Amino acid sequence: MKRSLYFVLRIAAAILLILNTGCWSSNEIEDVSVYVGLGLDVAQVSEFERGIEKQGASYPREKVLTATVQIVPPITGKGQKQGGSSSTPSEAYMNEKLTGDSIIQIFRQFSLRRDRPLIGHHLKVIVVSSELAKRYSLEQIFDFILRDNDIRPSCLVLVSHRNAFEALSTNEPGEVPALYLAGLVDNRYRSNKIIPPVTLIKLDSAMQSGSSFLLQNVVTAQNDHKFSGAGIFKGSTKKWVGELSQLDLEGLSWFSFDVKGGALKTYAPEGYSITYEPKNSKSKIIPKVEGNDISFHIKVSSEGRLIEDWSFPEIPSSGQYMRELEKQFEKEARKQIQQVLHKMQHVYRVDVGGFNKQLRIKYPKVWNKVKEDWDETFSNIPITYEIDMKITDFGSSTD
Template sequence: MRRIKKGFMICCCMSILFTGGCWDSIEIDDIGLAVGVGVDNQENSINGQTPEFTIQFVIPKALAGENGGGGTKEEAFHNLTIEETSLFEGGREASTISSRSPNYSHLKVLIISKEAAQSINLLQLMNFFFRDHEIRRTVHVLISEEKASEILSLKGAQDPIPALNLLYITENMETKTAKMPPKLSLGDFSEKMSASSSFMVQKVQKHKEEVQIIGAAVIKGKTQKMIGELDEDETFGINCITGEATAGAVTGVDKETDKIIAYEIDSLKSSIKPKVNGEDISFTVNINTEGRLSEDWIPNSDAFKEKFIRNAEKEVEREFKRLMEAGLTKTQQDLKVDVAGFGESLRINKPKVWKKVKKNWEERFPEASIDINVKVKIRQFQTQGRKMNK
C-alpha cells in the first residue's frame, strides 16, 4: 500500500513539471500589435517615389479602459512614422525608437495615399506585405485622398482605433451601400497586380473630423499605378454592371411632378454578353433588380394603383441606366480601362477572340459598343401599399 502511495506521489510531482504553463509566453502588453499601416511620399523624396510609413499600434491597457499616469485617459492607439525606403527596414528602425517592435499578425488595413499611389509602382511597394510571414492576405487595402498618416489619426465616434473604424466601414458595402467598390484584400490586390488587370480600390477621405469611404480609386494594370478616380455615382454604376450592387438606394425623379422616387435594392443580377462581328466587338449588359419603394414625394401618390408602380419602375430604370452610363463613360472613354469585367466575359464566351486581343485589350476596349438594358420590379411598398406575389 505504501509503495502504491509513493508511486502515486512521484507521478503527481512529475506531472507538475510538464503542466507548468507556456514557458515562452509573452504578455500582450509587451507586443507591438500593428493594426494599420499608412504609406505616403516623403516630403523631400527624389521624384516623389520615396515612401514614408506610418504604423498604428494598439495600446491594450488604454483599450481596456485603464488610465495612464496622472489620472488622464490614454489614447487606445499610437502612430509611429518612419522615413525609410522599405517597410522592412522601417520596422527595424522602429526597434530603435520603441521597446516593442512591430508585430503584423493582427494587421487589418493598409492605406496608401493618392499621391503615393500615383507615383510609386504599387507591385514593388507591396512586396513586403506579400512576402512577410506575419501578414495575412485578408488585410484590407484602401487609397486615401489626404495623407495616409492623417487618416490614421482620425478616430470614429464609436471606435477609438482609426484602423479598426475603417475596417468596419469597408464592410458596409455588402449590406448598406454600393457607392464604394467591394472591399479589396491584400490577396486580391496581389492577384490583380500579377495578372496586370485594372481594378478599383475603396477610396477614403476626411469628412469633417472623421473619415468617409466613398467612390473609388482606379489602378491601371499595365502601369501598376493609380491613374484616376470615380465619384460615388460612377462607382455605383460600375457596381451595377459587375453585379456587386446588392444593396443601396437609387433615387429617380417623376417627370410630371419633378418629385423624387426612392428605390431600395433587395436583389440585383447582371449579365454581360459579348458579340463579335468581324473585327468589331460589342457587349450587351442586362440588369434585373427587385426591391421596394422606400420613399416618394409625389402628391397624392397611391402605391395600390398599378399605373403608379409601373411609372415608378420606369423612372428608376432610367436612373439606373444614367448611373451605369456615367461609370462607363469615365472608365471606358476617359480612363480607358476595363474594371467592370468585359474582357473576362469575352474570355469565357469567346475564347478564340480573346486569345487574339488579350495583349492589347485595354487599347481595343474604348472602341467597343455597349448597350444597357435595365428591368426594375418593385415588390414592396412599405406601409403605403401591399406586397405583390412573385
C-alpha cells in the same frame, strides 16, 4: 475494477497535461507593439526625424515614403510629446511614423526607438495615398508587405484621397481608425457605393493578372472619414490614374458587383424625390464576337420596393403609377451605367468592370489575341444594355 479504471484515468489526465503545454515560443502581448493599421504616404519628414538628423543620428536612405503604424494600445503616454508619433487623449491608439526608401528598413528603425518590437499579425488595414500611388507602382510599394509572413493576406487595402496618415487619425474618443475603416466594409448590404473588399491576396492576384482594378477610396475632413468612390489602378503600370465617384460606383454596381442594398433616387415632374430600394438584383455581361468585331451586352434585372415618395400621389399603389415609376427608375439606372462606361472607355481608358473576364471565359482564343493591350481595345468596343426593374412592395405603407 473501479480502482483500475480510476488509475487509468489519472494516467491519461497526466499525459494530457504534458501534451497541452501552450504556446511555449510565443511573445507576451505586453512585450510587443501590436499595430492594426499601416499608412503609406509620399515622404514627409517629421520634426523628430529632422531633430535627430541634426545630431548625426541618420542612416543612408532616400526620402521616398513615410510609413505610419497604428499601435494599440499605445506603448506609453508620452507619444504626444514626440514629433514622430501622436496619440489620442483616450489613449485608444498611437500613430508612429518614419521616413525612408525601404519599408522593412523603416520597420527595423522602429526597433531603435521602442523597446517593444512591432508585430503585424493583427494588421487590419493598409491605406496608401493616391499621391504615392501616382509616383510608384503598387508592385514596388507592396513588395515587402506581400513577402512578409507576419502580415495576413486577409488585410484590407484602401487608397486615400489625401494623406494616409490623416485616414488613420481621429478625434473621436476611444475610436481606433484602422478598425473603424475595416468595419465600414461590412455595410455593403446597405449601400452599393462600397465595392467588394480588396484584401492583400486579392490585390496580389489583380496585379499578377495585369488587369486594371479598383481600390475603395477614403476621404478625410476634420479627422473624420468616409468611403467615397474608388481609385483606379492601370493594369499595365499598377499606378493610380484616377477616381470613380460615388455615383459612378452605383452605375458600376448594377452590372459588375452584386447589388446588396442602396437607394436609387429619381425625381417626379413636380421636382419631388422618389426612391427605390433594390432587394434582389441580377446582372449578366454577354460578350459577342463576329469576325474581328467584339461587342458586349449588359442585362440587368432588379426587384425592390418603393421606399420613399415625396410627390404625394393620390393613389400611390395603382398599377399604372407603379409602371411609370419603374420606367423612371430604369431611366436613372441607365444614366448611371452610361456615365461610368463613358469614364471607363473614354476618360481613363480602362476596364474595371469585369468585361475581360467574360470574354476570356466565353471566347478564350479571341481573348488570347487581344489581352496584351486589352484596356486600349476595350475603349473602342460598343456596349449596349437593358434594364428591367420591378417594384414588388411599398414598405409598410397601405392603399
